[in-house]
Amino acid sequence: MAAKKKSEAETNSDAARDMELLHSMLLQRRFEERCAEAYALGKVGGFCHLYIGQEAVSTGTLSMLRPDDYVITTYRDHGQALARGMTPRSIMAELFGRQDGCARGKGGSMHMFDANTNFLGGHGIVGGHVPLAAGVGFAIKYRGGDQCIVCFMGESVVNTGAFHEALNMAGLWKLPCVFIIENNRYGMGTSLERASAIHDIYERGAAYNMTRQQCDGQDVFAVRKAVGEAVERARKEQSPTLLEIRTYRFMGHSMSDAVSGTYRTKAELEEYMKRDPITLLRTRMEANGTLSADQLTQMDTAIKAVVQDAWDFADASPELPLEALYEDVYVDTTT
Amino acid sequence: MPIITYRDALGAAIREEMQRDDRVFLMGEEVAAYQGAYKVSKGFLQEFGEMRVVDTPITELGFAGVGVGAAMVGLRPVIEFMTWNFALLALDQVVNAAAKMLYMSGGQFKVPIVFRGPNGAALQLSAQHSQAWESWLAHIPGLKVIAPGTPYDAKGLLKAAIRDDNPVCFLEGEMLYNTKGEVPDEEYVIPIGKADLKREGDHCSIITHGKMVLVAMQAADQLAKEGIRIDVVDLRTIRPMDVEAITTSVNKTNRAVVLEEGWEVCGVGAQVVDYIQRECFDNLDAPVVRVHQADTPMPYTKSLEKAAKPDLPKTIAAVRKVMYLD
Numbered sequence: 001m002a003a004k005k006k007s008e009a010e011t012n013s014d015a016a017r018d019m020e021l022l023h024s025m026l027l028q029r030r031f032e033e034r035c036a037e038a039y040a041l042g043k044v045g046g047f048c049h050l051y052i053g054q055e056a057v058s059t060g061t062l063s064m065l066r067p068d069d070y071v072i073t074t075y076r077d078h079g080q081a082l083a084r085g086m087t088p089r090s091i092m093a094e095l096f097g098r099q100d101g102c103a104r105g106k107g108g109s110m111h112m113f114d115a116n117t118n119f120l121g122g123h124g125i126v127g128g129h130v131p132l133a134a135g136v137g138f139a140i141k142y143r144g145g146d147q148c149i150v151c152f153m154g155e156s157v158v159n160t161g162a163f164h165e166a167l168n169m170a171g172l173w174k175l176p177c178v179f180i181i182e183n184n185r186y187g188m189g190t191s192l193e194r195a196s197a198i199h200d201i202y203e204r205g206a207a208y209n210m211t212r213q214q215c216d217g218q219d220v221f222a223v224r225k226a227v228g229e230a231v232e233r234a235r236k237e238q239s240p241t242l243l244e245i246r247t248y249r250f251m252g253h254s255m256s257d258a259v260s261g262t263y264r265t266k267a268e269l270e271e272y273m274k275r276d277p278i279t280l281l282r283t284r285m286e287a288n289g290t291l292s293a294d295q296l297t298q299m300d301t302a303i304k305a306v307v308q309d310a311w312d313f314a315d316a317s318p319e320l321p322l323e324a325l326y327e328d329v330y331v332d333t334t335t
Numbered sequence: 336m337p338i339i340t341y342r343d344a345l346g347a348a349i350r351e352e353m354q355r356d357d358r359v360f361l362m363g364e365e366v367a368a369y370q371g372a373y374k375v376s377k378g379f380l381q382e383f384g385e386m387r388v389v390d391t392p393i394t395e396l397g398f399a400g401v402g403v404g405a406a407m408v409g410l411r412p413v414i415e416f417m418t419w420n421f422a423l424l425a426l427d428q429v430v431n432a433a434a435k436m437l438y439m440s441g442g443q444f445k446v447p448i449v450f451r452g453p454n455g456a457a458l459q460l461s462a463q464h465s466q467a468w469e470s471w472l473a474h475i476p477g478l479k480v481i482a483p484g485t486p487y488d489a490k491g492l493l494k495a496a497i498r499d500d501n502p503v504c505f506l507e508g509e510m511l512y513n514t515k516g517e518v519p520d521e522e523y524v525i526p527i528g529k530a531d532l533k534r535e536g537d538h539c540s541i542i543t544h545g546k547m548v549l550v551a552m553q554a555a556d557q558l559a560k561e562g563i564r565i566d567v568v569d570l571r572t573i574r575p576m577d578v579e580a581i582t583t584s585v586n587k588t589n590r591a592v593v594l595e596e597g598w599e600v601c602g603v604g605a606q607v608v609d610y611i612q613r614e615c616f617d618n619l620d621a622p623v624v625r626v627h628q629a630d631t632p633m634p635y636t637k638s639l640e641k642a643a644k645p646d647l648p649k650t651i652a653a654v655r656k657v658m659y660l661d
Contacts (some may be wrong), residue, residue, distance in 0.1 A: 104442065113441065126430070132400050133404060137399060139409065168397070330477070
């Protein structure tokens with residue numbers, strides 16, 4: 001049986017959605033490219049982990065959420081912060097360590113937070129944030145809401161105790177959590193095969209009686225489909241899901257290490273770069289006739305201007321005054 | 336005034352706060368069906384139901400993190416550790432998550448949570464179950480640390496801890512649960528960060544907290560028979576510490592003994608002595624003496640365990656030493 005032909009309105013709406021997805025992914029790419037430049041110039045300090053190559057995971061996932069859902073992630077958090085709708089200005093200012101940053105410059109690259117978008121932070125201890133996600137799921141259930149929490153993590157998290165403790169409780173108590181393993185193949189320089197006793201790591205969910213699935217993380221539509229089902233399961237059945245989304249990072253683990261040549265070969269990197277998630281989406285849209293070369297150029301130019309504006313804004317923002325050192329250690333309130 | 340146990344004072348504090356605020360819930364190992372490993376939560380499951388009195392698997396790191404996550408989005412968890420010795424497995428959540436969330440989020444996410452449970456040595460529980468953790472926890476900016484020594488203080492301070500919008504570590508004394516004291520029926524809350532002068536005297540100060548408050552009071556009673564009048568300062572809160580209460584006492588008595596259950600090196604007493612040397616240097620008539628656990632893991636054998644623990648004879652000897660009586 002032939003698939004039902006889409007109406008003109010549906011086709012237009014699909015085209016608009018695809019443009020939004022492409023915009024979100026391209027914004028992350030251009031932002032991270034400038035972030036690398038700022039790091040080289042010494043404007044960004046500390047540890048800095050770029051998201052280039054993984055944009056379909058953040059965009060595909062977060063495009064399926066409602067504003068009242070929650071998001072929590074690791075230290076590789078710039079892309080997800082952007083995809084969640086945090087402003088490039090607030091993120092760049094945070095990277096520059098300035099007072100207009102989303103955490104007033106106190107968090108830096110690894111700790112993006114935004115209460116307005118329920119973005120519960122980038123967290124720096126591998127595995128440490130997974131129990132927090134279970135706690136947010138518990139709170140949703142406690143209140144009787146139909147929100148969900150999405151918890152991003154790298155594949156190396158699955159070997160930590162915190163991951164297992166959290167997934168057990170989420171499975172046991174049926175918490176509305178979507179656990180997303182961004183399997184980019186390497187925990188720093190250690191490959192999945194050298195770190196995990198099993199290689200189809202979504203199967204770890206079997207131990208917790210959890211719905212589990214693997215999907216292609218370079219294809220934004222594959223991500224949207226898998227996440228959409230998981231979100232639905234969380235909302236309607238208050239049941240958790242473990243998704244392994246297979247992706248690849250095109251940069252080093254952080255700004256401190258070589259992109260290739262030590263733990264992975266240049267040939268491997270180049271092979272994976274053939275499946276650049278932005279190129280895949282762009283090619284598909286061009287084939288559908290929903291993206292012209294002019295449109296792409298316009299979008300790219302506009303995005304570059306937005307990122308430049310974020311840079312200028314961050315550069316102009318002052319650092320916090322010294323007396324702010326002691327602010328936010330404690331909150332001076334009780335209930 | 337009614338006389339109740341330390342255990343019941345704690346239970347009353349949590350019950351009253353759960354009745355007052357439906358965002359407050361109790362979570363931990365054996366808190367619900369078993370009615371509490373130390374029976375602090377006796378009757379809670381029947382009164383509040385399983386959503387608010389939550390039995391967990393044995394998974395300290397996990398449920399401590401569940402508490403932090405729930406607190407970040409507006410609930411007010413009371414997380415019970417069966418003992419603080421087990422909480423070591425959860426320290427990443429206490430230190431890296433709860434204590435730092437407000438700061439690293441630029442003030443956006445507060446974590447109103449209480450971590451509580453028994454702390455310190457009981458009897459013959461040996462090395463892994465006999466440790467006092469307050470100096471570890473008090474080291475961390477972002478945490479508040481409370482160690483009450485009496486039923487009255489336990490109730491008033493636990494209510495304050497549950498109402499506080501910061502993460503609070505609440506250290507109970509395993510050997511204190513059955514001790515009794517006066518606790519009024521009417522509601523009261525004791526401010527966090529205020530020491531209590533448990534006994535007034537002008538010859539020597541004993542500065543202490545938690546389970547050792549009882550030892551200090553016994554020492555004061557016994558020394559009173561020799562005409563020695565002791566000022567007993569119960570810190571009650573370790574962080575923030577009531578420095579003024581310490582210095583006021585020592586500037587009055589000119590002599591101090593600092594008594595704690597934990598180890599000497601980098602202990603709570605080391606911090607107290609630092610405040611004393613900074614603020615009371617010109618008023619001291621003798622070097623400050625500390626009483627603490629021996630610098631060893633806790634032995635099982637009765638005689639060695641007794642030798643390892645701070646106690647009444649060691650405290651009295653310390654007072655006599657700072658008073659140059661021996």
